[in-house]
Structure formats: structure tokens, C-alpha cells
Amino acid sequence: MDTLYFGVDIGGTATKFGAFTAEGVKLSQWEIPTDTADQGARILPAVASEIRRYAENDLSRVAGAGVGIPGPVLRNGRVERCVNLHWSDFNPARELSALLGGVPCFAGNDANMAAMGEYWQGGGRGAHSVILITLGTGVGSGIILDGKVVYGAHGLGGEVGHTLCDPDEPLPCNCGRIGCLDQIASATGIVRRAERMLAACDTPSALRSLERITARDVFDAAKAGDALAAQVADICMDFLAKSLSMLSCVIDPELFIIGGGVSKAGAYLIDLVTRHYNEYATLSEQKARIVLAELGNDAGIYGTAKLAIDSTR
Amino acid sequence: MDTLYFGVDIGGTATKFGAFTAEGVKLSQWEIPTDTADQGARILPAVASEIRRYAENDLSRVAGAGVGIPGPVLRNGRVERCVNLHWSDFNPARELSALLGGVPCFAGNDANMAAMGEYWQGGGRGAHSVILITLGTGVGSGIILDGKVVYGAHGLGGEVGHTLCDPDEPLPCNCGRIGCLDQIASATGIVRRAERMLAACDTPSALRSLERITARDVFDAAKAGDALAAQVADICMDFLAKSLSMLSCVIDPELFIIGGGVSKAGAYLIDLVTRHYNEYATLSEQKARIVLAELGNDAGIYGTAKLAIDSTR
Numbered sequence: 040m041d042t043l044y045f046g047v048d049i050g051g052t053a054t055k056f057g058a059f060t061a062e063g064v065k066l067s068q069w070e071i072p073t074d075t076a077d078q079g080a081r082i083l084p085a086v087a088s089e090i091r092r093y094a095e096n097d098l099s100r101v102a103g104a105g106v107g108i109p110g111p112v113l114r115n116g117r118v119e120r121c122v123n124l125h126w127s128d129f130n131p132a133r134e135l136s137a138l139l140g141g142v143p144c145f146a147g148n149d150a151n152m153a154a155m156g157e158y159w160q161g162g163g164r165g166a167h168s169v170i171l172i173t174l175g176t177g178v179g180s181g182i183i184l185d186g187k188v189v190y191g192a193h194g195l196g197g198e199v200g201h202t203l204c205d206p207d208e209p210l211p212c213n214c215g216r217i218g219c220l221d222q223i224a225s226a227t228g229i230v231r232r233a234e235r236m237l238a239a240c241d242t243p244s245a246l247r248s249l250e251r252i253t254a255r256d257v258f259d260a261a262k263a264g265d266a267l268a269a270q271v272a273d274i275c276m277d278f279l280a281k282s283l284s285m286l287s288c289v290i291d292p293e294l295f296i297i298g299g300g301v302s303k304a305g306a307y308l309i310d311l312v313t314r315h316y317n318e319y320a321t322l323s324e325q326k327a328r329i330v331l332a333e334l335g336n337d338a339g340i341y342g343t344a345k346l347a348i349d350s351t352r
Numbered sequence: 353m354d355t356l357y358f359g360v361d362i363g364g365t366a367t368k369f370g371a372f373t374a375e376g377v378k379l380s381q382w383e384i385p386t387d388t389a390d391q392g393a394r395i396l397p398a399v400a401s402e403i404r405r406y407a408e409n410d411l412s413r414v415a416g417a418g419v420g421i422p423g424p425v426l427r428n429g430r431v432e433r434c435v436n437l438h439w440s441d442f443n444p445a446r447e448l449s450a451l452l453g454g455v456p457c458f459a460g461n462d463a464n465m466a467a468m469g470e471y472w473q474g475g476g477r478g479a480h481s482v483i484l485i486t487l488g489t490g491v492g493s494g495i496i497l498d499g500k501v502v503y504g505a506h507g508l509g510g511e512v513g514h515t516l517c518d519p520d521e522p523l524p525c526n527c528g529r530i531g532c533l534d535q536i537a538s539a540t541g542i543v544r545r546a547e548r549m550l551a552a553c554d555t556p557s558a559l560r561s562l563e564r565i566t567a568r569d570v571f572d573a574a575k576a577g578d579a580l581a582a583q584v585a586d587i588c589m590d591f592l593a594k595s596l597s598m599l600s601c602v603i604d605p606e607l608f609i610i611g612g613g614v615s616k617a618g619a620y621l622i623d624l625v626t627r628h629y630n631e632y633a634t635l636s637e638q639k640a641r642i643v644l645a646e647l648g649n650d651a652g653i654y655g656t657a658k659l660a661i662d663s664t665r
Contacts, residue, residue: 111636119637168505182602184502191604192481193636198601201635203594206519215634281516288511289495289602291504321528322514323424323506324432 041066045090045104046156046344048149049073049082051123056086057340058093061102061348063160067093068340079125087138103143103351105343106131107152111194116146119194145350149339151188151197153298154181156341161333162296170292171332172199172279173299174254178221182290186349189290199286200225204278224279226254226301233257233271242267258304272304272311280315287320287327298332305331354379358403358417359469359657361462362386362395364436369399370653371406374415374661376473380406381653392438400451416456416664418656419444420465424507429459432507458663462652464501464510466611467494469654474647475609483605484645485512485592486612487567491534494655495603499662502603512599513538517591537592539567539614546570546584555580571617585617585624593628600633600640611645618644 043066046057050073057068071089074081086106094101108131110121116132132146147155154163154171163169163183173179178200182189189196200221201214210231212219222228230252237246244267245260246252260268283295295316302308313329320326334341356379359370368383384402387394399419407413421444423434429445445459460468467476467484476482476496486492491513495502502509513534514527523544525532535541543565550559557580558573559565573581596608608629615621626642633639647654 184497185500187498189497189603191600192606192640193600193604193638195601195604195636198604198635201601202598216632285515285598286602287504287506288508288514289599290502291506291508291511293505319529322511323508325506327505 041100042102043094043100044102044344044347045093046340046342046347047086047104048107048152048339048343049086049124050109050149051075054082054086055337055340056089056093057337057344059344059348063345063348065341068337073124075123075125079121082124083131083135083138087135090139098140098142101139101142103145103347104135104139105145105147105152105346105350106135107149107339107343108146109149112146112148112190113194114190114192118146143347143351145343145346147188147190147343147346148181148194148197150179151181151190152342152346153179153338154183154197154296154342155188155345156334156338157296157298157332158183158186159345160341161338162298162330163294166293168290168292169294169296170197170199170286170290171296171298171338172283173332174225174279174297174301175299176225176227178225179299182292184290188346199282202282202285204282220278220282224275224282226299229254229257229271229275229301232275233268236267236271240267244268254301255303258301258307262304262307272308276308276311277315280312281319283312283316283327283329284319288322292327294328294330296330296332298335298338302331354413355415356407356413357415357657357660358406359653359655359660360399360417361420361465361652361656362399362437363422363462364388367395367399368650368653369402369406370650370657372657372661376658376661378654381650386437388436388438392434395437396444396448396451400448403452411453411455414452414455416458416660417448417452418458418460418465418659418663419448420462420652420656421459422462425459425461425503426507427503427505431459456660456664458656458659460501460503460656460659461494461507461510463492464494464503465655465659466492466651467496467510467609467655468501468658469647469651470609470611470645471496471499472658473654474651475611475643475645476607479606481603481605482607482609483510483512483599483603484609484611484651485596486645487537487539487592487610487614488612489538489540491538492612495605497603501659512595515595515598517595533591533595537588537595539612542567542570542584542588542614545588546581549580549584553580557581567614568616571614571620575617575620585621589621589624590628593625594632596625596629596640596642597632601635605640607641607643609643609645611648611651615644
């Protein structure tokens with residue numbers, strides 16, 4: 040029987056599993072609810088139990104497992120604090136390994152793991168260096184250089200969502216600072232800007248008839264020719280483009296991959312971001328490409344499996 | 353006789369040489385004027401001639417040479433354009449190798465090479481990831497992650513000087529954009545800010561008695577208790593600290609190394625930058641350290657020698 044690798048993406052509500060061959064072929068995927076009771080003490084036993092079940096209790100077949108965590112993971116695997124899972128001062132890779140009779144286990148931040156997944160088998164296939172930006176409730180990101188995650192010395196590598204973006208934003212970010220990219224280019228930020236702009240003018244807009252606006256509504260209306268919605272999308276993606284041009288002067292990746300719920304706006308969004316990025320990225324004739332993510336919510340299980348495969352070679 | 357490695361830092365006016373053992377011991381260093389006539393065609397023959405002379409024409413002793421170039425170097429070694437040396441579409445490493453009977457030669461951007469030098473034998477000794485920021489006529493920088501230079505996919509890795517820093521700066525940067533760190537935290541930027549602030553107020557200041565102000569004057573006066581000079585230094589280093597906190601959310605290095613002429617202000621400058629950095633870098637309890645560069649203008653020959661040593665292993 041084949042050697043197995045597992046990629047596990049532990050979220051606050053659901054835990055996703057992928058079983059892979061050593062060559063990276065996904066054999067199966069499934070998910071279970073995340074039980075965060077007892078200070079998160081049930082989470083890893085449930086993960087271990089799923090892996091044992093899939094491997095039919097033959098742990099000699101399991102060559103490694105990677106877990107993605109919704110929070111910073113230090114390079115030595117230690118999690119100082121993971122609010123969503125109620126963990127503090129915890130080493131999930133070591134704990135999981137103990138629960139699996141010493142199977143080599145590895146942990147990483149979920150956004151970094153998603154970046155690794157997209158780099159490996161998603162929108163970044165074939166590139167050497169990529170930055171994944173996910174536009175969801177917040178702005179997540181992960182940086183892959185030469186096939187390796189940029190973890191950072193204090194677990195903050197790729198926390199691009201918390202770089203300064205709009206000093207004029209009046210609300211503080213939940214990190215405590217002002218004007219983070221997270222506040223501006225996330226679905227939340229797009230909706231907030233739409234609501235503010237609607238309140239500040241009388242311009243007719245399809246968005247006015249909606250009881251509750253979503254980022255998707257904004258992009259749908261923009262695509263349909265709604266001027267105000269188009270302006271909202273333009274302003275938010277202009278800020279994103281400015282941040283990408285900053286990243287081009289630091290990391291200079293081969294490509295940027297845009298994922299998360301907002302990226303469902305597809306080619307319209309990529310065209311918008313690319314147009315503004317090309318205005319700002321003037322330091323070199325050659326520009327980074329900006330592409331869509333391809334793995335959606337599965338990126339994390341790919342990335343964590345890849346982490347386990349690379350780490351056991 | 354020992355194996356030799358050469359580190360060569362080619363500047364617009366002088367070319368510096370260092371001869372090293374394979375273990376990284378510097379045996380000798382010297383410099384010659386850079387002759388940029390004939391579209392820069394004389395530069396590499398002069399470099400080859402110095403290396404041959406030092407090696408007493410026994411090229412079998414020369415294991416490798418690295419050259420630092422004042423401009424972007426693509427990953428394949430190609431230089432699209434180097435204004436100061438009058439080169440365009442040129443591969444200096446390959447040319448130098450041909451002039452040295454096939455000795456392995458390697459090229460890198462001078463700021464990246466200086467970062468490598470400081471990482472290896474300067475302020476960054478013992479760290480895994482460092483970012484060197486040099487505050488001189490402009491702001492140079494280089495990023496070393498796990499002992500490797502971050503070159504970038506288009507030769508722009510570590511061009512931190514051209515990240516946006518102060519959108520309110522009225523003058524354009526020589527890169528064509530507005531408000532780059534290069535304009536604000538460089539010696540040039542510090543002097544410009546001092547002149548503007550002196551012109552805009554009547555506050556007494558020791559700087560008023562000087563015919564021509566330098567960044568050194570500003571820091572000397574600030575240290576001596578001159579309130580206006582202290583304010584200029586504070587504002588400029590606050591902007592730098594903001595940029596460092598941005599870099600901590602992208603690369604998250606173990607330490608920042610501050611070099612260049614302005615860094616001669618020493619502990620006063622480091623304390624100032626660190627104080628502001630700690631205000632901005634709130635995402636993690638642990639902070640990157642900020643230290644002084646140690647190799648001064650020799651960083652480049654160390655870094656290029658290290659590049660040659662690493663590349664021939």
C-alpha cells in the first residue's frame with residue numbers, strides 16, 4: 040500500500056483533511072467540525088483519530104502530516120496564542136506527533152500554508168516566488184520564495200494585511216493600528232467603503248435597493264455598469280495595487296496570486312488591480328503577473344501536505 | 353599556496369578589492385579608480401588585471417570572484433542597464449570569467465552585496481535573517497534570508513528605498529514616484545527637511561550659523577541639545593521606523609542593520625529609530641533588534657567574496 044501524507048487545515052469552525060501520495064496526488068478529502076471546547080484540548084485528538092481511521096490504523100503507512108493554524112506559528116513550531124482555537128503556549132506539531140506514535144508532524148500559519156498550496160498545485164504552478172493575497176473577512180497573505188515559506192523570525196512573515204495602506208482611514212484595525220490593508224481591501228473594507236460612499240451622496244446605484252450589501256454585490260453591480268459600485272471597487276483595488284507595488288520593491292515576486300471570497304469577481308478584479316499595479320510599479324520594465332487563486336478553500340490542505348512532504352525528504 | 357577568493361565592489365568612482373581565503377579571512381584589500389570611459393569597456397579588464405596581479409598570474413589559485421554593481425542585477429547575472437558604469441545589456445560575471453580564463457565569477461547588486469557582507473562578518477553575525485538599510489545620498493537596502501540574498505524575480509529584491517513612505521512629500525523621487533523612503537530618510541532627505549524647517553520658523557538653532565548643512569551637522573546639533581535639529585532627526589527617523597515596521601510584517605527579519613554615512617550618528621540614531629519602531633511594531637511581543645553596521649564601506653567586498661565562496665561550494 041502507498042505511503043500517505045496528510046494535509047490538515049484547522050479552522051475555527053471546520054477542520055479540513057486531505058490524504059496525498061508522496062508524489063502529491065490527492066487521494067481523498069473531507070472535513071469535520073472543529074470542537075473548540077475544553078480550551079481546544081479536543082482538536083488534535085480528533086485530527087489524530089481521523090488520520091488513524093483513514094490509514095486503517097496502520098501508522099507505518101503515514102509518512103507525515105502538516106497542520107495549518109489560524110494564527111502565528113513560530114519557526115520552532117510553537118504557537119504563542121491562537122485565539123480561535125483557544126490555544127496558548129502550545130506546540131501542535133509535537134502534540135499531534137505524540138498522538139500518532141511519532142509520525143513526523145509540522146505546523147504552519149494557515150495563510151502561509153494556503154500560499155504554499157497555490158504555489159504547488161494552484162495559480163502559482165511553475166513560478167519560483169509567489170505572494171498569495173486572500174481577500175476575505177480580512178486580508179491574509181503568505182510568501183513563498185524558492186519553494187520555501189517566509190515564516191519570519193517572530194512568526195510575522197507575510198502578515199501583509201497589517202502593513203499601512205490608508206493613513207486616512209478613521210477606524211482602527213483590530214490589530215490596534217490605523218489604515219492597515221486588512222481594513223481597506225478585505226470584503227469587510229469594500230462593504231464599509233460602499234456604505235460610506237452611498238451615505239455621502241445621492242448618486243443612483245443598484246446597491247441602494249439592497250438591505251445588506253456584500254463585496255460580491257459591489258463587484259456584480261460594478262460589472263453591470265453601476266458607476267458608484269465601480270468607483271468603490273476601483274478605490275479599494277487601487278489601494279491593494281499600491282501595496283503590491285510596495286511588495287515588488289521588497290520581495291519582487293514572480294507573481295501575485297489573489298484568492299479569498301472577493302476573488303470570485305474574477306477577470307474584472309484582476310484587470311482592475313493589474314491596471315493600477317502597472318501605474319505604481321515603475322521601477323522595472325518587467326512587471327510581476329497578477330493571477331487568480333485556483334484551489335479556493337482547499338489551498339490549505341495542499342500546502343500543509345506539501346510542508347510535510349518537503350520536511351520529510 | 354592558499355586558494356584565493358576575490359570580492360570586488362565596483363563603484364562609479366572607485367573599485368574596491370578584497371582577497372580572501374576560502375574560510376573567509378581577509379588577506380588584503382586595496383582600491384583603484386574606476387575608469388568609466390569607452391562605455392565602461394575598461395572596467396572589467398582592469399578588475400581582471402588586479403586579480404591576476406595579486407594571484408601572481410597563477411589563476412589556478414583563484415577559486416572564484418564576486419562583483420558588486422551599482423544597479424539591478426537579474427538573477428541570471430544580466431545587467432539591463434547600469435547608469436553609473438555606462439553598461440547596458442551586459443553580463444559582467446560572464447565577461448569577467450572570460451577575462452580570467454574561466455574562473456567562476458558572480459555578480460550582485462551592491463546594496464545586496466553589502467547586506468551579505470554585514471550578515472557574514474559585520475553587524476549581522478550569528479543572525480539568520482537581516483535587512484541592511486544604508487542611509488547615504490540615497491537609501492540602499494538588501495535582504496538576507498537564511499544566508500541567501502533576496503534578489504527578486506525582476507532584480508528589485510530589497511529596493512526598500514523606493515517603497516512609499518511620506519505621501520505628503522512635494523518633490524518627486526528620481527525614480528519618478530512620490531514620497532519614497534529614499535527621499536525622506538537619506539542624508540539628502542534629512543538636510544532638505546532641516547532647510548525647510550529652518551526656513552519655515554524663527555526657532556533659534558545652531559544649524560542657522562552653517563553655510564551648508566550636512567546630515568552629520570543635524571545629528572551633532574541634535575545630540576548637543578538643539579531642539580530644531582532634534583525635531584528634524586526625530587521626524588526623519590520616525591518615517592524610517594514606520595518603514596521598518598512594514599518590513600516586519602512582510603519579511604519579519606531577526607534584525608535590521610543601519611549603515612551608510614548617517615549611521616555615524618551611532619547610538620543616538622539607533623535609540624531614536626528603536627523607540628519609534630517599538631511604537632509601530634505592535635503585532636508581536638518580540639521585536640526585531642536594530643543595530644549599527646560594522647563594516648562601513650568594506651561591506652561590499654565581504655559580501656561579494658561570500659557570494660563567490662557560497663556559489664562555488
